[in-house]
Amino acid sequence: xxxxxxxxxxxxxxxxxxxxxxxxxxxxxxxxxxxxxxxxxxxxxxxxxxxxxxxxxxxxxxxxxxxxxxxxxxxxxxxxxxxxxxxxxxxxxxxxxxxxxxxxxxxxxxxx
Amino acid sequence: xxxxxxxxxxxxxxxxxxxxxxxxxxxxxxxxxxxxxxxxxxxxxxxxxxxxxxxxxxxxxxxxxxxxxxxxxxxxxxxxxxxxxxxxxxxxxxxxxxxxxxxxxxxxxxxxx
Numbered sequence: 449x450x451x452x453x454x455x456x457x458x459x460x461x462x463x464x465x466x467x468x469x470x471x472x473x474x475x476x477x478x479x480x481x482x483x484x485x486x487x488x489x490x491x492x493x494x495x496x497x498x499x500x501x502x503x504x505x506x507x508x509x510x511x512x513x514x515x516x517x518x519x520x521x522x523x524x525x526x527x528x529x530x531x532x533x534x535x536x537x538x539x540x541x542x543x544x545x546x547x548x549x550x551x552x553x554x555x556x557x558x559x560x
Numbered sequence: 561x562x563x564x565x566x567x568x569x570x571x572x573x574x575x576x577x578x579x580x581x582x583x584x585x586x587x588x589x590x591x592x593x594x595x596x597x598x599x600x601x602x603x604x605x606x607x608x609x610x611x612x613x614x615x616x617x618x619x620x621x622x623x624x625x626x627x628x629x630x631x632x633x634x635x636x637x638x639x640x641x642x643x644x645x646x647x648x649x650x651x652x653x654x655x656x657x658x659x660x661x662x663x664x665x666x667x668x669x670x671x672x673x
Binding site: 452481488491492493498504506507538540549550551552553554 | 566569592594596602603604605606609650652654658659660661662663664665666
């Protein structure tokens with residue numbers, strides 16, 4: 449089944465404790481992206497990747513890191529999480545940029 | 561600056577009536593426009609997109625959208641609403657460079673039986 453998977457689905461952590469949210473797609477898509485969803489703000493793009501080893505900042509990259517060492521994986525790293533990063537996070541992929549994106553199920557992160 | 565506006569936080573409609581969810585955009589160049597739907601506790605699902613060609617685009621679940629270049633709008637429509645259409649709807653546009661995607665704030669649709 450073609451899909452985007454994210455892990456974990458739920459995470460409660462404390463300020464400053466490094467964490468990684470994994471994202472994997474099995475559709476051989478070139479383009480992958482991370483978003484955060486906050487009430488009243490819709491989805492805001494954090495980082496995107498056009499292909500392996502090619503990443504760039506979205507609109508809200510502060511406090512986040514990404515890497516794209518393999519085509520299928522695009523992990524999101526929070527090296528020192530803060531409470532303002534409490535949010536619902538979505539990973540998405542598409543065959544190429546400007547194409548239909550397929551979304552993962554989301555990761556609900558709470559930073560205390 | 562490039563942006564997407566969904567002017568209504570919530571739309572209420574009775575089952576069987578037509579529905580419209582509004583979206584306007586601001587982007588230079590030719591826009592690539594999308595509608596996505598989010599059901600409770602789920603990820604976003606693609607509904608339809610406009611790239612070029614016919615201004616009326618048909619998508620999943622009986623939805624359609626009309627691209628209006630002069631009004632920079634891309635309103636989502638359905639002739640007859642179902643209770644199961646109740647969800648959160650997002651309009652999105654790919655920016656001119658083609659790598660960033662800008663989403664609207666979302667519109668919650670309530671369809672009453």
